[in-house]
Structures are given as C-alpha cells and as structure tokens.
Amino acid sequence: MEILIYGIVNSFKLILIAFGFTLVYGTSRLPNFAHGAIFVFTGFVAWIMMHKLNLPFLPAALLSLACAALVGVVIYQFILKRIRGMNMNEIIATYAIGVALIETFRWLGFKGTTFTLPVVKEGVVFIADVPVDYQRLMVVAVGLVMLAAVWAFTKFTRTGRALRGIAQDERAAMMLGIDSDMTATLAMALGSALSGLAALMLFPLGSIVVEAGYNTLIFALAVCMVGGIGSWSGTVLAAFVLGFLQVVTVTYLATHFQMVVTLAAIIATLILKPSGFFGKHKELEERV
Amino acid sequence: MAMLTVNRLTKKFGGITALDGIDFSIEKGEVMGVIGPNGSGKTTLINCITGFIKATAGDIIFNGRNIRGMKPHKIVNLGICRTFQIMRPYSSLPAYKNLIIPLYGPRARKTGGWRGGGRHGDRNIIALDLLEEVGFERESKVPYKLAGTLPTGYLKRLELARCLALNPDLLICDEVFSGLSMSEIASMVPLIEKLNKSGVTIIMIEHRLKELFRVARRVMAISYGEKIVEGSPEEVMANEKVKEAYLGA
Amino acid sequence: MQTEKRKERIDRGIKIRSDGIYALSSWREITYLIAPRFLLIGGLLAAPLLLHFFPYWQKVLLIICIYALLSMAFDFLANYVGLVCLGGSFFVGVGGYGAALLNKYLLLSPLISIPLAALFGAAFCTLLLLPCLPLRGVYFAIITLMYPLMMTRIIEAFELFGGTNGMMDIQGFGNPWIEQYFLVVATLVFLFALRRLSVEDLGLVIRGIKDNDQSVRASGINITFIKAQAIFYASFLGCFAGAYLAHVYMWAGLSMFALDFSIIPIAATVVGGGGSLLGAVLGAILLVPLSEVLRAFGPLRIVVYSLILTVVIVIKGEGLLNYLSRKYHQFERWVEI
Ligand SMILES: Nc1ncnc2c1ncn2[C@@H]1O[C@H](COP(=O)(O)OP(=O)(O)O)[C@@H](O)[C@H]1O
Ligand SMILES: [Mg+2]
Numbered sequence: 001m002e003i004l005i006y007g008i009v010n011s012f013k014l015i016l017i018a019f020g021f022t023l024v025y026g027t028s029r030l031p032n033f034a035h036g037a038i039f040v041f042t043g044f045v046a047w048i049m050m051h052k053l054n055l056p057f058l059p060a061a062l063l064s065l066a067c068a069a070l071v072g073v074v075i076y077q078f079i080l081k082r083i084r085g086m087n088m089n090e091i092i093a094t095y096a097i098g099v100a101l102i103e104t105f106r107w108l109g110f111k112g113t114t115f116t117l118p119v120v121k122e123g124v125v126f127i128a129d130v131p132v133d134y135q136r137l138m139v140v141a142v143g144l145v146m147l148a149a150v151w152a153f154t155k156f157t158r159t160g161r162a163l164r165g166i167a168q169d170e171r172a173a174m175m176l177g178i179d180s181d182m183t184a185t186l187a188m189a190l191g192s193a194l195s196g197l198a199a200l201m202l203f204p205l206g207s208i209v210v211e212a213g214y215n216t217l218i219f220a221l222a223v224c225m226v227g228g229i230g231s232w233s234g235t236v237l238a239a240f241v242l243g244f245l246q247v248v249t250v251t252y253l254a255t256h257f258q259m260v261v262t263l264a265a266i267i268a269t270l271i272l273k274p275s276g277f278f279g280k281h282k283e284l285e286e287r288v
Numbered sequence: 289m290a291m292l293t294v295n296r297l298t299k300k301f302g303g304i305t306a307l308d309g310i311d312f313s314i315e316k317g318e319v320m321g322v323i324g325p326n327g328s329g330k331t332t333l334i335n336c337i338t339g340f341i342k343a344t345a346g347d348i349i350f351n352g353r354n355i356r357g358m359k360p361h362k363i364v365n366l367g368i369c370r371t372f373q374i375m376r377p378y379s380s381l382p383a384y385k386n387l388i389i390p391l392y393g394p395r396a397r398k399t400g401g402w403r404g405g406g407r408h409g410d411r412n413i414i415a416l417d418l419l420e421e422v423g424f425e426r427e428s429k430v431p432y433k434l435a436g437t438l439p440t441g442y443l444k445r446l447e448l449a450r451c452l453a454l455n456p457d458l459l460i461c462d463e464v465f466s467g468l469s470m471s472e473i474a475s476m477v478p479l480i481e482k483l484n485k486s487g488v489t490i491i492m493i494e495h496r497l498k499e500l501f502r503v504a505r506r507v508m509a510i511s512y513g514e515k516i517v518e519g520s521p522e523e524v525m526a527n528e529k530v531k532e533a534y535l536g537a
Numbered sequence: 538m539q540t541e542k543r544k545e546r547i548d549r550g551i552k553i554r555s556d557g558i559y560a561l562s563s564w565r566e567i568t569y570l571i572a573p574r575f576l577l578i579g580g581l582l583a584a585p586l587l588l589h590f591f592p593y594w595q596k597v598l599l600i601i602c603i604y605a606l607l608s609m610a611f612d613f614l615a616n617y618v619g620l621v622c623l624g625g626s627f628f629v630g631v632g633g634y635g636a637a638l639l640n641k642y643l644l645l646s647p648l649i650s651i652p653l654a655a656l657f658g659a660a661f662c663t664l665l666l667l668p669c670l671p672l673r674g675v676y677f678a679i680i681t682l683m684y685p686l687m688m689t690r691i692i693e694a695f696e697l698f699g700g701t702n703g704m705m706d707i708q709g710f711g712n713p714w715i716e717q718y719f720l721v722v723a724t725l726v727f728l729f730a731l732r733r734l735s736v737e738d739l740g741l742v743i744r745g746i747k748d749n750d751q752s753v754r755a756s757g758i759n760i761t762f763i764k765a766q767a768i769f770y771a772s773f774l775g776c777f778a779g780a781y782l783a784h785v786y787m788w789a790g791l792s793m794f795a796l797d798f799s800i801i802p803i804a805a806t807v808v809g810g811g812g813s814l815l816g817a818v819l820g821a822i823l824l825v826p827l828s829e830v831l832r833a834f835g836p837l838r839i840v841v842y843s844l845i846l847t848v849v850i851v852i853k854g855e856g857l858l859n860y861l862s863r864k865y866h867q868f869e870r871w872v873e874i
Contacts, residue, residue, distance in 0.1 A: 031675055082851050088621045091678050092803060093850045095623065099800060100843035107836040218686060221679050229675070256694035263687040270680060271668045340751065364757035372755070378748040381741060389745045390756035392738045411738060454757060 002130050003247055009136045011243025012143035016201055017216055018223035018235050019146065020194035026230035027167040028184040030080055031091050032072075034098030035195050036217030042068040042196030043208040044105055047115050057118055065196045071101075072192025076185050084184075102213040115208040117200065139201050146197065147236070163187060167230070215259075222262050226269045241265075289352065291316045291489055292337075292368075292458060297346035299329075299336055299513075306332040308513040309346070314458075319480075319490045321504035323497065323524070325533055329513040330493045331373055334460050338370045339363045350458070365395045367457030371447045371464055373493075379436025383424065383446055386435050387415035390453040415453075422449045423475055441472045448479070458489045465496045473499055497525075509533070542871045573865070577815070578725060585717040595717060599785060601825040602724045606778040607802035608809070608817035609731060610771040616812040617735055618767040619747030621674075624681040626798035628775020629782065630688055630791075632658040636780030637704040637789035647710050647784040648719065651777065658776030663769045670764045673750075685794040692791060703790020707783055720781055724818075727774055732814055734770070743767050800839065801828070804846040810856020819858050 017039070024032045042064045049060035075097060083089040119135040126132075154160035165173040166183050174180055198216075223242055227234030242262060249261045290313040299307040306329045314320050324330050336343040339360040348356045355363055378386050390396055391411045420426040422445040430438070435446065444464050451459055461480075465473050473496065480503050484490055494500040500507070501521040508518040511533035517524055524530055581602075588595045607625050614620045635654035639645045645653065669680045691697070698704050710716035734740045745753045746760055753760050783789040801824065802817070809820025824842065831838040849856075 079847060079851050083853070087674050088615070088678065089850050091621070091623070091675060092807070093847050095682075096800070096804075096843040096846040096850075099796065100840045100847070103836040103839045103843070107834065107840060214686075218683065221682070225676070225679060254694065256690065259690040260687065260694055263683050263690070266680065266683065267668060270672060270676065338755070340754070359759070360754040361757050361759045364755060369757075370755060372752065376749040376752065378741075378745045378752070380744065380748055385741055386745075388738050388741045389753060389758070392742050393757040395757040450752070450756060 001128050005130050007244040007247040010247050011240040012140045014223050014239035014243050015143050016198035018220040020191035021220040022235040024187045024191035027163045027187040033095035036213040037098035037101035038068050038192045038195045039199045039216040040213040042199040043203045061200050065193050068196030069189040069193040072188035076188040102210050106210045113207040117203045119204040135204050222266050225266050293349040295347040298344045300344045306513050310515050319484050319504045321500045321507040322493045324510040328511050369451040369454045369456035370460040373462040375443045377435035382432050383435050384415040384431045387453050390450050395454050418449045440467045460491045462493045545872045546867045581721050597829050602720045603778045604825050605818040605821040606774045608805040608821045609814050610774040611802045612806045612811050612817040614771045621678045622681045623678050624684045625802050626794045627684040628772045629779035629798045630794040632776030632779025633783040633789040633793040636783040637707050640707050651780040654780035655773050655777035659769050659773035662772035670761050689791050689794045707787045709787045804842045807849050810858035816856050816858035
C-alpha cells in the first residue's frame with residue numbers, strides 16, 4: 001500500500017519534472033538541456049523574492065514562474081534560434097548555458113541545505129493508514145491539473161492547436177501559416193514555466209540545492225527517453241514505470257540505488273526498443 | 289532453382305500497408321524490371337529485401353536461404369547489392385575515395401572485389417579503374433573532386449560503381465536513370481547490358497520504360513503495394529490495371 | 538577623385554600545389570609547409586625544459602596535455618565518427634581507477650600501468666558503450682551524459698574501491714622529467730597517429746559513417762563494429778589521460794568522473810576548431826592556462842567555459858585553427874577598384 005501511494009506521488013513528481021522537456025521537444029524538436037538549470041533557477045528566484053524582497057509566497061511563486069518563462073524565451077531568442085536544426089549544437093549550447101546558470105548560483109554561494117521554500121499547507125493525512133503530507137498530495141493534484149490544462153490548451157485554443165499542428169507535421173503546419181518561430185518561443189516559455197512549476201512544488205519537500213539541476217535534467221531525460229522523446233502519452237506512462245521502479249528500489253534496496261536503477265532502465269530501454277514506448281522517431285529515421 | 293524468391297512479403301508502417309503480399313522470383317542471369325507509380329512501394333520492397341527495414345511478414349529466399357531479418361551488411365556479403373534512390377555520397381571525400389569504403393568491406397576482400405583486384409593491389413588504383421568503367425573521365429579532374437560537388441549524373445554513376453566494387457551476384461538498381469539526360473541514359477544502358485552479360489542478375493526499378501524495356505525481358509508492375517501483373521514488357525503495357533494505375537483513371 | 542579600395546585574398550601557390558601532391562622546389566616552400574608542424578612539436582617538446590624554473594607552470598603543461606588528449610578524443614568521435622559524446626569524464630574515470638587498481642594490486646610501475654590501464658579501460662568502455670552504438674544524434678549524446686553519473690552512483694552505492702574516499706597512495710612518477718616527457722611525447726604520438734588513421738582506409742570508412750551510414754551498410758560493412766573500433770581509439774586516449782592523472786595525483790576518486798573532464802574538452806574543440814584534431818589541441822593549449830588564471834574563482838571557471846562555448850557556437854565560429862590556417866595560406870592585399 002505504501003508502495004502504491006508513494007509510487008503514485010513519485011510518478012507525478014517525474015511527470016512534473018519531465019513534462020516541460022517533452023513539451024518543447026515534442027512541439028519544436030528542440031532539446032532543452034537547460035531544463036534542469038531552469039528548475040533550480042526558479043527555486044532560487046522564489047527564495048530570493050521571499051527572503052530578500054519579503055514577498056508572500058503566492059506573488060513570489062508567480063513572479064518566479066514568469067522569470068522562468070522569460071529565461072526560456074531568452075534562451076530561444078538569443079541562442080537556439082540561430083542554431084536551429086543543428087541538433088548537436090542545440091544540445092551542446094543549451095547544456096552549456098544550463099551548466100553556466102547552475103554554476104553561477106554555486107559561485108554566488110548558494111550552497112548547502114539552508115535554502116528552503118515553504119509548503120503550501122502543513123500537516124499529514126492518513127490514506128489507508130499511510131501518512132502522506134499535504135505537499136505530496138499537492139504534487140499529485142498539481143500534476144493532474146497541469147496535464148488537464150495542457151490538454152485543454154492544445155485542444156481548445158488557437159495557439160494551442162498551432163502548437164499541436166507543428167508537432168505533428170512541421171512543414172504542413174508552416175504552409176498553413178503557423179509561424180514556427182513564434183510557436184517555438186511559446187513552447188520554450190511554457191516548457192520553462194512548467195519546469196519552474198515543478199521546482200515550486202518539489203523544493204518544499206527538501207531544500208534547494210544546485211545539484212538538483214543536474215539530477216532534474218537526468219530524470220527528465222530518463223523519463224523522456226523511456227517514453228519516447230517528444231511523445232506526451234509516452235512520458236506519462238514512463239513516469240509511472242520509473243516512478244514505481246524508484247520507489248520499489250528505495251524500499252527494498254537503498255536510496256543510493258535510485259539513480260542506478262533509473263539509468264539502467266534507460267539503457268535497457270535503448271537496447272530493447274530504442275524509440276521508447278511510444279516513440280515514432282526511429283521508424284521515420286530509417287527512411288532510406 | 290530460382291536465385292531469389294520472395295513469398296507473400298508484407299510491410300506495414302503503422303497503419304499504412306506499403307507492401308501487401310508481394311510474390312515473385314528471379315532466375316540467375318535474368319534482368320527483371322519493376323515498375324509502378326510513385327509511392328507504390330518499390331523502394332520499400334528493396335529495403336525489405338536488402339534488410340534495411342524489417343518486413344512485417346513473408347519470406348525472402350536467396351540461394352536457398354531465408355534472408356528475411358538478416359542485417360543489411362550480411363545480406364550484401366551474400367551478394368545482393370543495391371543502389372539508393374536518394375543519393376547521399378560521402379560528400380567530404382573525393383569521388384574516388386568514396387569507393388575505398390566498399391573495397392574495404394569483407395565482400396570485396398573475400399571475392400577480390402571488382403575483377404579480383406581488391407585482394408591484391410592498391411585500392412586507390414582499383415577505385416580509379418572502377419570510375420573509368422562507369423564513365424568518369426580518368427584523365428580529367430572529376431574523379432578527384434569532392435563527391436559533394438558532383439552533378440547528379442556523376443553521382444548516379446558513383447552509386448553504381450559502389451555496387452560494382454562489391455562484385456555483386458544480384459544487383460538491385462533503384463531508379464538509376466531518373467534525373468539523367470537522354471545522352472547520359474544512352475551511355476548507361478550499355479553498361480547495364482554489359483554487366484548482365486558478365487553474369488550479374490539485375491532487378492531494375494525504373495520509370496523510364498523505353499530504356500528499361502531494352503534491357504529487361506520480364507517486368508513486374510506494382511501499385512499500392514500489390515503486384516498487379518508480371519510478364520513480358522508488351523504484356524504488362526497492354527494490361528488494363530497498369531494503365532489505370534499510371535493514368536490514375 | 539577618390540579611388541575605392543578593397544581587400545583581395547589570394548591563395549598562395551604552394552597551397553594549391555601541395556594539396557596531396559608535393560612538388561617542392563625550394564627551402565622556402567619546405568619551410569612554409571613544415572614550419573607550423575615544427576612549431577607545435579618543437580614547442581611541446583621544449584616546454585618542459587623552458588618551464589624548468591616554474592614548477593607551477595609545469596603542472597599546467599601536464600594539464601594542457603591531459604585536456605589535449607581528451608579534446609582529441611571528443612573531436613575524433615564528433616567530427617570523424619559523428620558520435621557526440623557528452624561524457625568524456627567516463628573515460629577519465631575508468632582509466633584512473635584502472636591504473637590505480639593495476640598499481641595497487643599488481644604493483645605495476647606507472648610506465649607500465651598507464652598503457653595497460655588505457656588498454657583495458659578502453660576495452661571496458663567500448664564494451665559498456667556497445668549497446669548504445671546503434672543510436673544516433675541526440676540519443677547517443679544523452680546516454681553518454683549518463684555514463685559517468687552512473688559510474689559514480691554505482692561506486693557510491695556499492696562502496697567500491699574506497700567508495701567516496703577513492704583510492705589513495707598510488708605510486709607517483711618520482712622523476713619529474715620522465716613524468717613530463719612521457720605525457721608530452723605520448724600526446725604528440727597520439728595526435729599524429731590519429732591524424733594518420735583518418736586518411737587510412739579504415740579512417741575513410743569511419744568518416745563515411747558520419748557522412749552516410751546507410752551507404753556504408755550497403756557496402757557490406759558492419760557499422761557497429763567499425764564504430765566500436767572508433768570508440769576504442771577515443772576511449773584509449775581518454776583512459777590514458779585518466780590513468781596518467783591517477784599517477785600524478787597519486788589518487789583515484791569520484792571526482793575523476795566530474796563535469797570538468799566532459800565540458801572543457803568540448804569547449805576546447807569548439808574554440809580551437811573541430812575536424813582536424815590539431816584544433817582540439819590548440820584549444821586545450823589556449824583554454825587550460827585560462828582556467829588556471831580563474832582557479833581562484835572556483836565554480837566560475839565552468840561558467841566562463843560554458844559561456845565561451847555557447848558564444849562560439851551561436852556565432853557559428855569556425856574555430857581558431859581554421860581561421861589561422863586560412864590566413865596562413867592566403868595573401869591579403871589592397872587593390873584599387
Ligand atoms: N520509413 C517509412 N515510414 C513510414 N512510411 C513509409 C516509410 N517508407 C515508405 N513509406 C510509405 O510507403 C509507401 C511506399 O513508398 P516507396 O516504397 O518509397 O514508394 P516508391 O519507391 O514506389 O515511390 C509510401 O506511401 C510511403 O509514404
Ligand atoms: Mg522509390
């Protein structure tokens with residue numbers, strides 16, 4: 001029972017972490033390796049706003065989300081836009097800028113475990129005799145709301161439909177007058193904001209540390225690769241598989257093994273089905 | 289016994305059925321043509337035979353051996369070579385260096401490659417000989433130019449030379465004539481005839497029917513992944529379904 | 538009346554003639570061709586002598602060579618084979634631990650344990666990367682990013698080889714001259730060996746895979762096998778560097794899997810100019826001293842590298858070496874229009 005509940009919570013953590021990455025890659029074929037950096041960035045910005053500018057939680061959270069989106073836009077406009085289509089350069093450049101961002105915080109002295117964000121509501125509830133704190137329930141709730149919101153956005157709004165169109169067939173969408181630059185900017189903003197949202201939800205569970213930037217990137221990549229890069233349903237499914245796998249590992253082995261198992265899962269996926277659960281990339285690539 | 293027999297070969301890409309139970313066979317020494325409108329599955333057929341994509345169902349028997357599911361390089365080393373419809377030469381290498389790569393492979397080393405030269409002797413010289421054979425002017429600068437800068441005509445020849453370097457038993461050409469001028473085609477046809485005389489079995493996918501019929505005695509027509517008719521060129525052209533497929537009536 | 542001028546660039550005659558075929562007629566032309574090579578070889582060989590009185594900079598020279606090796610490995614994989622490896626530190630760590638084990642348990646001296654560690658380490662890395670070889674582009678980059686992390690976590694989790702403390706008391710070189718010349722000569726040998734390989738037939742096949750792997754397969758060549766060979770060469774360099782480091786620091790530990798060893802070689806290759814191996818070396822010669830200057834600032838070093846890397850990529854820089862060699866081979870003069 002414990003495994004079930006914590007498995008679900010953990011899976012939603014992974015969904016929150018990975019969804020931004022998938023969204024950007026799925027709609028614009030941009031691998032945003034600065035994803036993890038934006039995650040920590042949002043955490044620290046929120047902390048600074050609350051503790052240095054003495055803002056209450058809600059405005060601080062909203063402002064930091066806006067900052068995250070802004071960083072995404074800046075990365076696209078000043079970096080990715082110029083090297084778009086050159087896959088390797090995109091990866092190296094975003095990874096480098098992410099590393100720069102993370103290490104800047106380290107340099108500025110944001111080290112140790114003294115930086116924390118408050119939980120939305122203190123306290124614990126018992127679900128089938130298993131204690132779960134409110135923040136973890138929030139993670140699940142926010143995860144569900146986010147999925148529903150993204151789904152509704154891409155289904156019912158014009159811009160959202162443009163995003164989906166460009167994800168399915170870029171050339172056709174461009175012929176229909178969808179601006180691929182505009183949608184990519186939007187996707188980066190949205191993806192970065194989602195990464196920030198994940199940070200605001202997850203950092204209260206522990207403390208804000210710079211290493212989280214790298215770990216988040218790894219987890220996001222893990223989920224996306226197992227699910228098939230760019231596939232939304234694949235991401236959700238993979239988040240559940242990995243989420244439960246991690247919880248089982250922690251329960252029966254030790255916390256240390258969490259990362260090992262995750263990485264092993266990726267490697268196994270790549271060997272067995274390189275395109276992931278729902279990836280469509282491979283088959284198309286084989287066109288000769 | 290037939291050299292290559294294909295039984296009920298089927299390939300599905302997700303929902304699309306690109307090949308739907310194709311049957312045919314080819315005897316040693318034969319030249320067979322394959323025709324069909326664009327998107328009818330000709331290239332997919334070759335890709336399945338040569339192992340570049342995995343067929344969904346069916347058998348491919350080559351010299352008594354089922355080769356379905358084998359890796360492409362293994363199939364090549366059994367003697368089936370193919371050209372690519374979309375040519376992507378090794379553009380950062382000079383034209384003649386492009387041929388070093390097939391000459392380096394195990395097939396060329398084992399059989400000696402083109403005219404037995406690959407086993408002994410300088411691969412560079414063999415490469416230049418090969419290029420001359422397919423119509424590069426040896427004394428000119430063309431064989432030394434970067435492959436990325438060559439015009440289509442030369443690229444098609446280069447692609448053919450790559451196959452010749454491997455000393456194929458069965459050569460599969462995917463639209464080698466398309467994109468070429470009349471005079472270029474005229475110079476390629478004798479090359480194909482000569483190859484066939486030297487004992488190479490050939491399958492040719494082609495849209496240029498007139499030239500195709502000069503070399504191919506037997507033609508198969510496919511449409512929407514299904515074989516619609518097979519026979520001599522005259523029979524195939526007289527067939528109602530072929531006309532329909534081409535004219536889209 | 539005002540006459541307008543424009544800059545005209547002309548290739549030196551010798552450059553055109555010397556592309557592959559050498560027909561030299563004078564000392565001047567010979568000098569022209571070998572001067573740059575001589576500068577590099579002579580410079581590196583003389584450096585330990587010149588730096589004799591600056592022990593601190595001797596260490597820097599060693600680090601330059603280490604990063605030159607790593608950059609060459611990255612450049613080789615990225616620009617010759619088409620595999621972008623974001624986890625160069627994987628090789629360093631494997632080589633480092635390998636040398637430490639050989640030295641500690643088999644009591645091999647550095648001069649033997651380093652080549653052996655490079656050999657076994659390369660075999661080990663190749664074996665572990667084997668499942669990833671069919672992957673291309675993004676997938677390969679992501680997976681290689683994970684390997685060093687995976688190794689650290691495994692070592693931590695199982696407390697292997699001294700766990701987080703690492704393995705201490707590895708034998709050092711003793712003689713500083715051997716220490717330096719061993720590495721400098723090895724770097725030069727590897728550089729020219731790899732450059733040689735890239736024009737040999739095997740090298741052409743490797744480059745063919747980058748241009749068009751389907752066509753290589755259609756030529757009857759097992760590309761996984763060829764890629765494995767290429768990985769072996771690259772990881773040999775990386776493991777060599779790692780093994781050497783273990784003996785210099787007399788310690789092998791988790792920080793050998795650190796980010797520095799992955800990202801600085803990428804920066805060096807991009808700044809120096811990829812695709813020639815020389816550029817990678819040049820980049821290392823340039824960036825490593827910079828990093829020494831920045832040492833006091835700690836994490837800021839990585840920030841600076843990352844920013845340099847990003848900027849060079851974004852402005853689509855051709856790399857220093859390509860720029861220099863273009864200038865070297867051309868006259869420039871002003872002509873009136
Ligand atoms: N890798 C692939 N993935 C999905 N569909 C493909 C792929 N390759 C070919 N197809 C589809 O299969 C059909 C047959 O294509 P093809 O064999 O290239 O035709 P032809 O060579 O006769 O012009 C086409 O509808 C094409 O869209
Ligand atoms: Mg075709």
